[in-house]
Amino acid sequence: MAYASPSTINASQGLGAVLNYANEVSGNWLSNMFLLGIWVVILMGYMKAQNDFKGGLAVAGYSTFVVALLFWIGGFVSGWAFSISIAFAIIGTAVLLLDHE
Amino acid sequence: MEGAFRNSLIGFLLVALFGMMLLTGVSTVSDTYSKDTSEIVGGSMSLDKFNQSISSVENRAETLSDTFREGSIWSTIAGVVVEGIFGLTKDMFDMVILSLGVLLGIAEDTLKIPAYVTSVIMGIVIFTLIFGIWRLLKIGD
Numbered sequence: 001m002a003y004a005s006p007s008t009i010n011a012s013q014g015l016g017a018v019l020n021y022a023n024e025v026s027g028n029w030l031s032n033m034f035l036l037g038i039w040v041v042i043l044m045g046y047m048k049a050q051n052d053f054k055g056g057l058a059v060a061g062y063s064t065f066v067v068a069l070l071f072w073i074g075g076f077v078s079g080w081a082f083s084i085s086i087a088f089a090i091i092g093t094a095v096l097l098l099d100h101e
Numbered sequence: 102m103e104g105a106f107r108n109s110l111i112g113f114l115l116v117a118l119f120g121m122m123l124l125t126g127v128s129t130v131s132d133t134y135s136k137d138t139s140e141i142v143g144g145s146m147s148l149d150k151f152n153q154s155i156s157s158v159e160n161r162a163e164t165l166s167d168t169f170r171e172g173s174i175w176s177t178i179a180g181v182v183v184e185g186i187f188g189l190t191k192d193m194f195d196m197v198i199l200s201l202g203v204l205l206g207i208a209e210d211t212l213k214i215p216a217y218v219t220s221v222i223m224g225i226v227i228f229t230l231i232f233g234i235w236r237l238l239k240i241g242d
Contacts, residue, residue, distance in 0.1 A: 072136065073136065079137070079138075079140035083141045084212065086124070086141065087212050088212075089123060090116065090120045091207065093116055093119045093120075094113075094204055097116055097119075098109060098112040
């Protein structure tokens, strides 16, 4: 598969064009790693701050969903990655609401 | 422990409600920005499935409400005990199983969790529900 040359980046569109190019030549893995990184950082941060894993799952899932929604509207992440972020938000909420302890 | 079944029931209903809210939001935003949602809200993550898991709650609640409003106190109590309780518990069972089915469908189709894992979880929850409902009927809590 032939990828576009970096010289095709329209620099007048700012960093977004560079990110889109990097995302394209990495087979969408750049955006996927962004989402995964956001999810992990929020989960770990919440766990460290609150010592609550189940709450962290819900908060990280919902936060990642919001970012993924914006990325999806902008065409930065695929529908497949966005659907996984929705699934994480729903499953995280389920874990939180079904916690009886 | 006594309230565990009731909490599970309410928890599953709230999860279904949350899922509907999330997917409705996605549909609205996608309409605004002309995005294709066929890849997202189709399959196991469809609004219809979430809606189906919630709609039975409203139907049963309205039926019970009518029974309480229209009958005398004795016929109402007898009706609930003789006719209503079994239907009520069956609906409780369905409410949880439908919501859980949607969740496990998402886990299987979207998160690619193997089917044998979700089957085992479903089996455990069904056993738990049967014992939970039996306990609920036995002690009336």
